[in-house]
Amino acid sequence: VEFDGPCMKTEVPGPRSKCCPAEHLCPSLQSVVQVNFFCDYEESKGNYLVDVDGNRMLDVYTQIASIPIGYNHPALTKVMTDPKNMGTFVNRPALGMMPPEQFSEKLVNGLMAVAPKGFSRVQTMACGSCSNENAYKAIFIWYRNKMRGTPEPTPEEVRTSVINQVPGCPDLTLLSFMGGFHGRTLGCLATTHTKAIQKLDVPSFDWPIASFPQLRYPLDQFERENAREEARCLEEAEDLIVKWNQKGRHVAGVVIEPIQAEGGDNHASFDFYTKLRGITKKHGCAFLVDEVQTGGGSTGKFWAHEHWGLDDPADIVSFSKKMLTGGYYQKDSFQPDKPFRIFNTWLGDHTKNLLLTEVIKVIKTENLLDQAKRSGKVMLEGLYDLQDKYPHLLSKARGIGTFCAIDVKDEDTRNLLLLKARNKGVVLGGCGTQSIRFRPALVFKEHHAHLFLDIFNDAITEL
Amino acid sequence: VEFDGPCMKTEVPGPRSKCCPAEHLCPSLQSVVQVNFFCDYEESKGNYLVDVDGNRMLDVYTQIASIPIGYNHPALTKVMTDPKNMGTFVNRPALGMMPPEQFSEKLVNGLMAVAPKGFSRVQTMACGSCSNENAYKAIFIWYRNKMRGTPEPTPEEVRTSVINQVPGCPDLTLLSFMGGFHGRTLGCLATTHTKAIQKLDVPSFDWPIASFPQLRYPLDQFERENAREEARCLEEAEDLIVKWNQKGRHVAGVVIEPIQAEGGDNHASFDFYTKLRGITKKHGCAFLVDEVQTGGGSTGKFWAHEHWGLDDPADIVSFSKKMLTGGYYQKDSFQPDKPFRIFNTWLGDHTKNLLLTEVIKVIKTENLLDQAKRSGKVMLEGLYDLQDKYPHLLSKARGIGTFCAIDVKDEDTRNLLLLKARNKGVVLGGCGTQSIRFRPALVFKEHHAHLFLDIFNDAITEL
Ligand code: FES
Numbered sequence: 025v026e027f028d029g030p031c032m033k034t035e036v037p038g039p040r041s042k043c044c045p046a047e048h049l050c051p052s053l054q055s056v057v058q059v060n061f062f063c064d065y066e067e068s069k070g071n072y073l074v075d076v077d078g079n080r081m082l083d084v085y086t087q088i089a090s091i092p093i094g095y096n097h098p099a100l101t102k103v104m105t106d107p108k109n110m111g112t113f114v115n116r117p118a119l120g121m122m123p124p125e126q127f128s129e130k131l132v133n134g135l136m137a138v139a140p141k142g143f144s145r146v147q148t149m150a151c152g153s154c155s156n157e158n159a160y161k162a163i164f165i166w167y168r169n170k171m172r173g174t175p176e177p178t179p180e181e182v183r184t185s186v187i188n189q190v191p192g193c194p195d196l197t198l199l200s201f202m203g204g205f206h207g208r209t210l211g212c213l214a215t216t217h218t219k220a221i222q223k224l225d226v227p228s229f230d231w232p233i234a235s236f237p238q239l240r241y242p243l244d245q246f247e248r249e250n251a252r253e254e255a256r257c258l259e260e261a262e263d264l265i266v267k268w269n270q271k272g273r274h275v276a277g278v279v280i281e282p283i284q285a286e287g288g289d290n291h292a293s294f295d296f297y298t299k300l301r302g303i304t305k306k307h308g309c310a311f312l313v314d315e316v317q318t319g320g321g322s323t324g325k326f327w328a329h330e331h332w333g334l335d336d337p338a339d340i341v342s343f344s345k346k347m348l349t350g351g352y353y354q355k356d357s358f359q360p361d362k363p364f365r366i367f368n369t370w371l372g373d374h375t376k377n378l379l380l381t382e383v384i385k386v387i388k389t390e391n392l393l394d395q396a397k398r399s400g401k402v403m404l405e406g407l408y409d410l411q412d413k414y415p416h417l418l419s420k421a422r423g424i425g426t427f428c429a430i431d432v433k434d435e436d437t438r439n440l441l442l443l444k445a446r447n448k449g450v451v452l453g454g455c456g457t458q459s460i461r462f463r464p465a466l467v468f469k470e471h472h473a474h475l476f477l478d479i480f481n482d483a484i485t486e487l
Numbered sequence: 488v489e490f491d492g493p494c495m496k497t498e499v500p501g502p503r504s505k506c507c508p509a510e511h512l513c514p515s516l517q518s519v520v521q522v523n524f525f526c527d528y529e530e531s532k533g534n535y536l537v538d539v540d541g542n543r544m545l546d547v548y549t550q551i552a553s554i555p556i557g558y559n560h561p562a563l564t565k566v567m568t569d570p571k572n573m574g575t576f577v578n579r580p581a582l583g584m585m586p587p588e589q590f591s592e593k594l595v596n597g598l599m600a601v602a603p604k605g606f607s608r609v610q611t612m613a614c615g616s617c618s619n620e621n622a623y624k625a626i627f628i629w630y631r632n633k634m635r636g637t638p639e640p641t642p643e644e645v646r647t648s649v650i651n652q653v654p655g656c657p658d659l660t661l662l663s664f665m666g667g668f669h670g671r672t673l674g675c676l677a678t679t680h681t682k683a684i685q686k687l688d689v690p691s692f693d694w695p696i697a698s699f700p701q702l703r704y705p706l707d708q709f710e711r712e713n714a715r716e717e718a719r720c721l722e723e724a725e726d727l728i729v730k731w732n733q734k735g736r737h738v739a740g741v742v743i744e745p746i747q748a749e750g751g752d753n754h755a756s757f758d759f760y761t762k763l764r765g766i767t768k769k770h771g772c773a774f775l776v777d778e779v780q781t782g783g784g785s786t787g788k789f790w791a792h793e794h795w796g797l798d799d800p801a802d803i804v805s806f807s808k809k810m811l812t813g814g815y816y817q818k819d820s821f822q823p824d825k826p827f828r829i830f831n832t833w834l835g836d837h838t839k840n841l842l843l844t845e846v847i848k849v850i851k852t853e854n855l856l857d858q859a860k861r862s863g864k865v866m867l868e869g870l871y872d873l874q875d876k877y878p879h880l881l882s883k884a885r886g887i888g889t890f891c892a893i894d895v896k897d898e899d900t901r902n903l904l905l906l907k908a909r910n911k912g913v914v915l916g917g918c919g920t921q922s923i924r925f926r927p928a929l930v931f932k933e934h935h936a937h938l939f940l941d942i943f944n945d946a947i948t949e950l
Contacts, residue, residue, distance in 0.1 A: 040588075044591055045591050045592075045595070046590070046591030046592070046594045046595055046599075047591075048607070048608075049591075049594050049595065049599050049607070049608055049609060050594055050608060050609055050610060050611070051608060051610050051817070051822050051823060051829065052582065052583040052586075052610060052611070052829075052830070052834055053586070053590075053591070053594075054822070055825075055826035055827075057826040057827075058583050058584060058826040058827060058830065059583065059584060059585070059586065060584050060585055061585060062585070062586055062587065062588045062590075063580060063585045063586070063587055063588075064574075064587070064588065065574035065575060065577075065578045065580065065587050066571065066573065066574035067574075068574070068578065073585070076588045087578075087579065087580055087581040087584075087585065087832070088581045088584070088832045090579065090581065090832055090833070091578065091579075095574075095577075095578050096573075096574060096577055096578060097577070100577045101573055101577055103577075104567075104573055104576050104577060105573075108529065110529065110559075110564055110567055110568075111527075111528035111529035111530075111531070111558075111559060112528060113567050113576065113838075114528075114558075114559055114560070114563045114564055114566075114567060114842070115528045115531065115550075115554065115558050115559060116550065116553065116554075116811070117526060117528065117550055118550040118551045118553065119515065120515040120521050120522065121521060121522060121523050121550075121551070122522070122523055122524060122525070122526045122536070122550065123515075123516070123522065123525055123526070124525065124526055124527070124528050125503075125525045125526075125527065125539045127509070127516075127525075128507055128508050128509030128510075128512075128516070129508075129509070131509045131512050131513055131516075132508070132509055132512065136509075136512050144511070144512065145511075145512060145513060145514060146512060146513055147513060147514050147515060148513070148515070150613055150614055151613055151614075151617065151831070151832070151833060152831075152832065153617060153620075153672070153831065154614065154616060154617070154672060157616075157671075157672040157673055158671075158672075160673070161671075161673075161688075161689050164688050164689050164690065165687075165688045165689070167688075168687075168688035169688070177683070177687055177688075181683075181687060181688075182683040182687065183683075185683045185686040185687040185688075185689075186665075186680050186681075186682075186683055186686060187665075187680065187696055188677055188686075188691040188692060188693055188694065188696070189693070192683065192686065192687055192688075193686060193687075193688075193689060193690055193691035194688060194690060195690060196690050197690070202649075202650075207831070208620075208621075208624075208830070208831050209616070209617060209620040209621075209672045209673070209674055209675075210620055210623070210624075210672070210673050210674030210677075211672055211673025211674065212672075214651055214673075217649050217650065217651075218649070219649075219827075220640070220644075220645040220646075220648045220649055220655065221825060221827055221828055222827065222828075222830075223648040223649060223651075223655065223656060224628075224631075224640055224644060224645065224648040224655055224656075224828075225624075225627050225628045225630075225631035225632075225640075225644075225648070225655075225656075225657060226624050226627050226628070226648075226656060227627065227656055227657060227658060227659050227660070227692065228651040228656035229651060229690065229692075230651055230652070231651065233650055233651070344832075345832060348579070354514070359514050359517070360514060362684060363518035363520040363521040364518075364520075364521060364682075364684055364685065365684055365685075365687075366514065366515075367515070367521065367671070367685075368614070368615075368616065368670070368671050369550070369551045369553055369614070369615065369807075369808060370553070370614060371515055373836070375576075375838070379577070
């Protein structure tokens with residue numbers, strides 16, 4: 025059984041968190057802003073994260089939205105104690121060359137058991153960045169094969185590809201959106217447009233960037249003006265595709281999140297995504313839906329794009345975080361025509377597939393998608409109440425399922441509120457310039473939502 | 488105890504390997520060229536890889552050089568059965584924000600216990616590609632701060648960085664070498680120049696590429712002409728730096744492997760690397776030594792660059808594969824000046840740090856670096872004998888420690904020889920156009936080397 029609530033012994037970070045013996049050894053450990061505190065993962069359980077000072081906190085951030093069914097779920101500890109899994113954890117195979125026999129079964133009962141409608145293939149990767157990087161490559165390869173009319177390159181293409189020159193390395197582009205976040209490796213970073221600190225000083229590709237709709241919330245109260253804003257953005261996106269195609273720097277694909285997460289939990293209507301999908305089809309661009317943060321069930325559907333209700337929502341869907349393994353689902357036509365075009369040493373990590381298969385079982389047997397809908401309802405209604413109560417402080421409560429957010433009047437107040445809430449026993453994370461994102465695990469129940477709202481309210485009164 | 492030799496029951500791939508039930512689900516499983524066979528990792532042990540058909544093979548490829556101390560080493564299975572490690576395997580932390588307390592201790596006893604001389608900091612990452620991508624970013628940030636004279640960007644830089652434009656995303660470059668391989672994500676790929684199939688159709692950066700010396704082997708018999716070839720390449724590299732700096736597309740760093748591995752096990756002399764290091768210092772470029780494949784002990788030193796005997800061999804050293812975790816060591820000056828400049832959700836995988844700490848203990852207690860020197864001597868002498876015996880087939884035997892290779896007269900013959908050897912119970916891998924690379928684990932002893940040479944000889948006689 026889980027704990028019955030938070031229990032705070034010190035401020036966070038407490039004295040033990042503050043004395044890190046290896047601080048001087050590792051850049052990530054040196055930044056007190058980055059490292060919040062040290063944790064005791066043996067003692068953490070369900071929705072509660074325990075730190076090294078013995079503080080027990082309700083976790084509504086879950087390692088940047090990457091813990092699917094809470095800490096130390098018994099189904100997962102069972103995977104670890106099963107002796108027949110030992111070999112998988114101790115010997116990491118090169119999955120693209122010498123996979124374990126189990127790999128097939130885990131694909132069937134794991135990733136393929138939750139494949140979005142219309143997808144019959146999945147490629148495993150190891151994190152969100154390599155998932156998107158390789159999805160981008162698959163898109164470029166697909167597009168060039170289409171342009172060429174054959175997968176066979178010319179000798180000139182073969183020769184120039186090795187030295188980074190056209191035509192072998194073509195001048196293709198991807199269209200992304202302002203406020204989008206798709207990872208931090210150089211390819212991903214060229215489609216990421218959130219904070220300057222993430223991109224400053226790093227060379228990038230000159231690729232088209234469209235405006236993402238800036239909507240008013242709650243969405244159903246501002247339908248008409250939101251529709252106008254979305255029409256503007258759609259027109260801009262289509263114009264960019266036409267213009268870049270005309271100047272010979274073809275737009276091979278469009279990449280977008282179903283909800284811009286890191287960028288500030290920016291929503292767009294299902295109608296917007298439906299029309300954008302139409303534009304990609306009209307202009308022969310691949311449509312890549314990045315579900316790294318939205319995928320895995322917290323919106324109340326396994327994939328956030330399912331809310332759009334489309335028969336053919338995307339060409340590629342990438343994932344990571346709560347899926348434990350990275351990777352992407354792809355349409356048949358994105359299958360590489362030759363071996364070793366999409367490849368790397370590990371191609372993921374089979375230990376994560378073992379754990380994911382159990383996670384998916386738990387989601388099904390414990391009906392956790394419905395749970396996310398119910399808990400999300402409590403959360404969102406509670407957030408509406410809070411913004412009514414504190415209109416000078418809070419605004420724009422929004423969300424689908426438990427994938428919720430709210431805006432605070434400015435960045436400093438937001439940051440202060442995060443600290444106040446933490447010292448009262450709730451771990452939260454920021455996003456955008458002044459938003460707070462709520463990212464509980466799927467085992468977050470209605471009573472956790474009520475508990476969170478109470479503590480959050482207390483923290484606000486202290487501002 | 489290990490097995491006493493290979494034991495073959497079927498051809499490889501055998502009937503069980505050939506009937507993969509999930510073949511249609513995953514692009515990597517669909518390519519018979521890529522997937523060699525399915526393995527039984529529970530049954531594999533030490534230097535022997537067992538496949539699902541019960542074939543037991545001496546593994547001289549080790550999952551593309553990524554298994555450090557053989558299969559199912561008891562020190563590693565012990566990590567898995569220790570109940571106090573359970574929490575680490577079941578709950579994956581965001582290491583840059585909420586690391587486990589253990590993380591510090593594992594850095595001290597793991598990665599920092601084998602830090603190359605002169606390096607006092609390490610940043611963990613998850614694979615070779617994100618290690619290099621982030622090392623590249625660290626280099627660009629360092630270089631821009633140097634150019635600017637301050638880490639504080641101008642408002643113009645802040646504004647333009649988000650939209651991929653200069654000056655925020657500057658037009659800096661990295662110099663790499665023909666035949667080099669540094670990974671397959673878009674940033675890494677821009678410095679990779681091996682096979683067309685790895686780069687074709689993917690947009691890239693126009694960055695300078697220098698010739699890597701094409702030496703004659705054995706190196707000590709061709710010293711004078713090799714020195715001439717190296718002087719030519721060094722001059723070319725320096726010319727490129729000067730020219731690109733002059734045209735305003737400054738060379739922020741030079742990236743190189745101590746032995747070009749994927750590119751064909753191409754060696755250069757220690758003198759070459761010493762002089763190249765001098766050139767980077769002269770022109771203010773960072774020097775990044777990519778030890779993803781060479782690091783971890785197989786050359787007889789923990790890091791291949793230690794053979795150069797330099798006091799200040801590099802600014803950044805990246806690693807992955809046999810190190811189990813990815814990451815890079817860096818000089819203090821490459822430390823990011825603000826949090827979240829170098830960051831991602833997981834920043835590595837702490838389960839790999841646990842295993843690595845044991846690997847390092849085993850390497851020390853079992854004296855495996857010396858073992859690699861001794862086994863490597865047997866191997867290289869055996870390879871010299873074989874190329875003397877079959878001069879029409881084999882040439883260019885070369886290596887340091889067990890990190891050896893040999894050339895076969897052409898690509899088809901090389902591929903045939905790989906298959907023949909496999910059916911006789913030795914797993915090998917190719918590299919370059921016509922080379923075979925030998926990449927045994929560190930527990931590969933002299934008798935394994937003899938056994939390998941015997942079987943390899945048998946396979947050759949069947950050509
Ligand atoms: S880029 Fe994904 S694990 Fe390294």
